[in-house]
Amino acid sequence: xxxxxxxxxxxxxxxxxxxxxxxxxxxxxxxxxxxxxxxxxxxxxxxxxxxxxxxxxxxxxxxxxxxxxxxxxxxxxxxxxxxxxxxxxxxxxxxxxxxxxxxxxxxxxxxxxxxxxxxxxxxxxxxxxxxxxxxxxxxxxxxxxxxxxxxxxxxxxxxxxxxxxxxxxxxxxxxxxxxxxxxxxxxxxxxxxxxxxxxxxxxxxxxxxxxxxxxxxxxxxxxxxxxxxxxxxxxxxxxxxxxxxxxxxxxxxxxxxxxxxxxxxxxxxxxxxxxxxxxxxxxxxxxxxxxxxxxxxxxxxxxxxxxxxxxxxxxxxxxxxxxxxxxxxxxxxxxxxxxxxxxxxxxxxxxxxxxxxxxxxxxxxxxxxxxxxxxxxxxxxxxxxxxxxxxxxxxxxxxx
Amino acid sequence: xxxxxxxxxxxxxxxxxxxxxxxxxxxxxxxxxxxxxxxxxxxxxxxxxxxxxxxxxxxxxxxxxxxxxxxxxxxxxxxxxxxxxxxxxxxxxxxxxxxxxxxxxxxxxxxxxxxxxxxxxxxxxxxxxxxxxxxxxxxxxxxxxxxxxxxxxxxxxxxxxxxxxxxxxxxxxxxxxxxxxxxxxxxxxxxxxxxxxxxxxxxxxxxxxxxxxxxxxxxxxxxxxxxxxxxxxxxxxxxxxxxxxxxxxxxxxxxxxxxxxxxxxxxxxxxxxxxxxxxxxxxxxxxxxxxxxxxxxxxxxxxxxxxxxxxxxxxxxxxxxxxxxxxxxxxxxxxxxxxxxxxxxxxxxxxxxxxxxxxxxxxxxxxxxxxxxxxxxxxxxxxxxxxxxxxxxxxxxxxx
Numbered sequence: 001x002x003x004x005x006x007x008x009x010x011x012x013x014x015x016x017x018x019x020x021x022x023x024x025x026x027x028x029x030x031x032x033x034x035x036x037x038x039x040x041x042x043x044x045x046x047x048x049x050x051x052x053x054x055x056x057x058x059x060x061x062x063x064x065x066x067x068x069x070x071x072x073x074x075x076x077x078x079x080x081x082x083x084x085x086x087x088x089x090x091x092x093x094x095x096x097x098x099x100x101x102x103x104x105x106x107x108x109x110x111x112x113x114x115x116x117x118x119x120x121x122x123x124x125x126x127x128x129x130x131x132x133x134x135x136x137x138x139x140x141x142x143x144x145x146x147x148x149x150x151x152x153x154x155x156x157x158x159x160x161x162x163x164x165x166x167x168x169x170x171x172x173x174x175x176x177x178x179x180x181x182x183x184x185x186x187x188x189x190x191x192x193x194x195x196x197x198x199x200x201x202x203x204x205x206x207x208x209x210x211x212x213x214x215x216x217x218x219x220x221x222x223x224x225x226x227x228x229x230x231x232x233x234x235x236x237x238x239x240x241x242x243x244x245x246x247x248x249x250x251x252x253x254x255x256x257x258x259x260x261x262x263x264x265x266x267x268x269x270x271x272x273x274x275x276x277x278x279x280x281x282x283x284x285x286x287x288x289x290x291x292x293x294x295x296x297x298x299x300x301x302x303x304x305x306x307x308x309x310x311x312x313x314x315x316x317x318x319x320x321x322x323x324x325x326x327x328x329x330x331x332x333x334x335x336x337x338x339x340x341x342x343x344x345x346x347x348x349x350x351x352x353x354x355x356x357x358x359x360x361x362x363x364x365x366x367x368x369x370x371x372x373x374x375x376x377x378x379x380x381x382x383x384x385x386x387x388x389x390x391x392x393x394x395x396x397x398x399x400x
Numbered sequence: 401x402x403x404x405x406x407x408x409x410x411x412x413x414x415x416x417x418x419x420x421x422x423x424x425x426x427x428x429x430x431x432x433x434x435x436x437x438x439x440x441x442x443x444x445x446x447x448x449x450x451x452x453x454x455x456x457x458x459x460x461x462x463x464x465x466x467x468x469x470x471x472x473x474x475x476x477x478x479x480x481x482x483x484x485x486x487x488x489x490x491x492x493x494x495x496x497x498x499x500x501x502x503x504x505x506x507x508x509x510x511x512x513x514x515x516x517x518x519x520x521x522x523x524x525x526x527x528x529x530x531x532x533x534x535x536x537x538x539x540x541x542x543x544x545x546x547x548x549x550x551x552x553x554x555x556x557x558x559x560x561x562x563x564x565x566x567x568x569x570x571x572x573x574x575x576x577x578x579x580x581x582x583x584x585x586x587x588x589x590x591x592x593x594x595x596x597x598x599x600x601x602x603x604x605x606x607x608x609x610x611x612x613x614x615x616x617x618x619x620x621x622x623x624x625x626x627x628x629x630x631x632x633x634x635x636x637x638x639x640x641x642x643x644x645x646x647x648x649x650x651x652x653x654x655x656x657x658x659x660x661x662x663x664x665x666x667x668x669x670x671x672x673x674x675x676x677x678x679x680x681x682x683x684x685x686x687x688x689x690x691x692x693x694x695x696x697x698x699x700x701x702x703x704x705x706x707x708x709x710x711x712x713x714x715x716x717x718x719x720x721x722x723x724x725x726x727x728x729x730x731x732x733x734x735x736x737x738x739x740x741x742x743x744x745x746x747x748x749x750x751x752x753x754x755x756x757x758x759x760x761x762x763x764x765x766x767x768x769x770x771x772x773x774x775x776x777x778x779x780x781x782x783x784x785x786x787x788x789x790x791x792x793x794x795x796x797x798x799x800x
Contacts, residue, residue: 064786
């Protein structure tokens with residue numbers, strides 16, 4: 001969406017929109033069978049849904065651009081992913097369900113091993129055990145910095161999150177990870193003059209931390225990077241006049257939904273329990289974001305068969321998703337994750353929108369190739385929200 | 401590409417990208433056979449290439465916009481052709497292989513005929529013979545201007561190029577061609593105050609030139625237009641971290657490649673000899689631009705049959721182009737030149753990209769109609785480069 005246009009055109013209605021994001025939905029054909037994961041899967045319910053729906057392919061960011069989870073989801077929530085960016089430190093904090101505030105600056109931390117001269121001998125501290133990491137983080141919480149609160153949160157292996165909370169913090173900071181070994185980590189450097197006090201605080205943190213962990217056999221040093229503030233996104237509920245609820249097992253996706261101003265249901269459990277939670281809250285929201293993770297994980301593992309099975313698992317949920325009776329039901333992906341590439345990719349992503357007033361196309365199968373010929377063609381993912389709101393009778397006419 | 405985003409995401413790899421530009425590639429159907437030039441040609445090798453490739457149509461500039469050679473090529477080199485423009489004087493200089501420098505201002509010149517009152521009686525000096533033009537240009541080289549070097553280069557018939565070289569020159573200048581006869585040519589006028597010294601120099605050139613040629617029977621006057629500086633394009637090799645080499649028979653295309661920062665192989669010879677040169681330099685570059693001219697020339701001539709034959713000639717080169725073993729091989733056009741229109745046109749241009757990890761589509765023929773149904777659909781030509789780099793593993797993920 002262009003946020004200001006959407007704000008101008010949004011109008012209340014009693015309709016409901018359900019956006020189901022199958023993470024890493026799109027794929028590529030197996031070289032032998034020449035069928036993609038979707039084309040190999042038994043997904044009768046999805047194929048049936050497509051039959052009286054509008055199909056297309058979403059372009060998450062642009063031609064050839066492979067999105068991370070942040071831009072992939074923000075685009076589906078209606079934000080131009082080139083305009084609104086979420087820093088690595090913030091994503092890392094969201095990923096562990098840290099309750100990030102607007103005045104916070106977050107950084108990703110790595111414990112590392114320093115030699116006697118203070119040079120980095122292992123950037124990942126031998127991928128130290130997660131419980132050792134947790135104990136070190138506990139110890140680092142005694143660090144006090146003037147005028148700000150300090151949070152040190154363990155992630156796993158060598159990774160942790162540092163959050164500074166206080167007024168006037170600035171994230172124009174260059175990190176301390178030289179991305180190679182054999183050199184000393186540089187201090188945190190302010191990249192704009194306003195950020196100097198924050199740089200000083202971060203360097204004071206490092207100084208105190210080094211003292212506290214210098215006796216550790218592996219994790220006797222630390223590197224900070226991806227300093228980022230809570231991004232200043234327009235609130236989806238405010239812009240669209242829709243109450244919005246998010247239902248996701250994993251913290252990262254609840255976190256991204258919260259950045260957009262959505263109310264996130266408690267995480268954890270299973271896809272089925274999150275769907276159950278969504279049913280329970282059906283009267284509380286107008287816009288629903290339901291996240292399905294397993295397809296992406298299988299794709300990232302390069303496991304074609306597991307991705308096919310993940311898609312088949314999602315297919316079994318489709319009748320329940322339809323039974324909710326949303327006025328607009330969409331199945332979309334934040335990006336493609338072809339098992340063949342074992343990574344996210346730039347390929348456009350299958351998309352289907354069901355509503356009572358969609359322009360039907362002659363598509364009878366939910367796949368990359370079939371959706372390409374659909375009624376909405378290849379289109380920017382950031383326009384999914386306005387398309388959905390139109391079908392839900394939630395956008396006024398533009399111009400007289 | 402958005403240049404800054406590409407710069408941020410570009411990452412080195414050992415892969416190679418070969419971009420073959422068939423000038424004026426796209427066409428329109430013959431009214432009788434209802435088949436376009438591509439559909440009429442016997443292009444087995446191209447059809448075979450398409451079978452396991454990604455197809456689409458490139459939009460050179462925008463819907464309804466007919467591009468010249470400059471924007472047509474710049475787009476394929478990844479530049480937004482609406483943002484980065486190359487002035488007519490510069491294109492004219494490139495077209496005669498003039499070694500344009502960053503401090504130059506170039507203008508296109510026309511010799512004209514002036515009557516006794518100094519009014520234009522023929523804007524093209526009766527299309528004076530090219531050897532007469534050359535002799536006049538030789539004579540004009542004796543002109544000296546304070547603080548700048550002056551180059552006067554013959555093109556053909558009434559056309560020449562004027563280049564001023566020196567520090568602080570400015571191209572904010574209105575030309576002297578009133579585009580009609582019966583009036584006196586106005587002096588060169590500065591359109592910004594900073595350009596006044598350059599306007600004075602150009603007017604001094606005109607004054608001295610008028611004296612030197614006043615005795616000519618036809619070419620006794622001159623008109624200057626399209627004043628332009630060497631455009632300040634970001635360097636493709638620097639932005640993309642690819643060494644880039646250009647292989648073209650004609651100077652214009654080598655010149656455009658040089659503007660983009662590519663290394664241009666010596667020109668001239670034949671399409672076959674340029675291909676041979678490309679083979680010889682295979683280890684020296686990562687990105688290769690190979691230009692094939694004849695299709696455009698035939699289209700401009702309105703010669704449907706000749707364009708078909710030109711496409712068939714290009715087709716015979718395709719096996720050698722494939723044998724080079726590029727990781728990404730593309731056949732594209734800078735614009736369409738339908739023989740039926742005997743000119744460039746706005747129609748989107750057939751495009752095919754072969755790589756090991758492309759999403760194949762069910763296209764088995766290389767033509768305007770077939771490519772439209774391809775996996776990338778109709779897309780901006782300026783995104784060709786990012787798409788190629790993605791397929792070549794030369795772009796990082798965007799956002800975490």
